Amino acid sequence: MDDQAIPLDAETKAVEMPEDHREELRLWLRLLTCTTLIEGEVRSRLRERFDVTLPRFDLMAQLDKAPDGMTLSDLSKRMMVSNGNLTGLVERLVASGHILRTASLTDRRATVISLTESGRGEFRTMAAEHELWIADLFGDLTEKDRSDLMRLLGKTKLSARRAIQGEGQ
Amino acid sequence: MDDQAIPLDAETKAVEMPEDHREELRLWLRLLTCTTLIEGEVRSRLRERFDVTLPRFDLMAQLDKAPDGMTLSDLSKRMMVSNGNLTGLVERLVASGHILRTASLTDRRATVISLTESGRGEFRTMAAEHELWIADLFGDLTEKDRSDLMRLLGKTKLSARRAIQGEGQ
């Protein structure tokens, strides 16, 4: 920690100098800005157009991909939200008739959640329009931009997972 | 909606066929996943390490960049959150001694928010460590990856803004 009087050569500097990571920070902030911007717009359009919240839409989107339903734990992992969060969300969606709870046949702790007929219908209608919004929001990117971005985000995802997994050691 | 018997050539198809935009949708979901993943990790480290929430940290980060303080409206725009949201957040940060409210000299409606001495000190300590976390989370990306990603996200940001601005017409 105490700086020696002896001057450091470039190589030593590269190793010893505390690098600044402002570039990564700016990258993170831009990533966050993009997401917040798009998410906010989608949220507001879902509300205006269908009077539905984003979390509700997200939950239904997961269920639409699982014709036989999913347990709360599966949903929790897929949606990356806490278990307790889902309890309330599911409650409200059951109350509004969009989803159904059934006791699991194989595990008496678990409940299986699935879309009702009308829930699925409503979701599909919203999803079709939602897809167009997304296409428009990303509309100025070329095909190549999109595939490059996809690849780089894939790499980012892996990097983050590595950093997160690695910490517990 | 009724399909004609006459087969469409490729060009006509490209124009008339309702394109599917699953690619853009997957891109959006991946963007969201990356952000959620990183944001969740940062949130949890801030809590464990400094017992502070992400919104509090974000607010202080804005203030640290504005030595003379900012009004609530400025903060609201920068942080992309609602005005009402800030009222409560600011209240709690004042209560904990991190920030200060002063009446604006030029506008009696407005209040100027700024960091206290200790608030700034605490923030800088957290920010230094936070920067290392981010560097680590993005650590598997090369210099080129990062600059490519930065550029593509910049393009995405502009595209989204265009789509959002354009809607009001």
Added chain:
DNA sequence: GATAATTGCTTTAAGCTTAAAATAACTTGG
């Protein structure tokens, strides 16, 4: 088969977030 550890879910308390409505202060155009 009994004990221990894990898993699935709910509850709780606290805080975050939004949209919408309300209040107060400022600005602008006659």
Added chain:
DNA sequence: CCAAGTTATTTTAAGCTTAAAGCAATTATC
């Protein structure tokens, strides 16, 4: 000046979100 419109902020109601604690059911281990 003054009415009309805008801007800065707060309040409200509803819902979202998390972490942590707790309970019940399952799985693993001996």
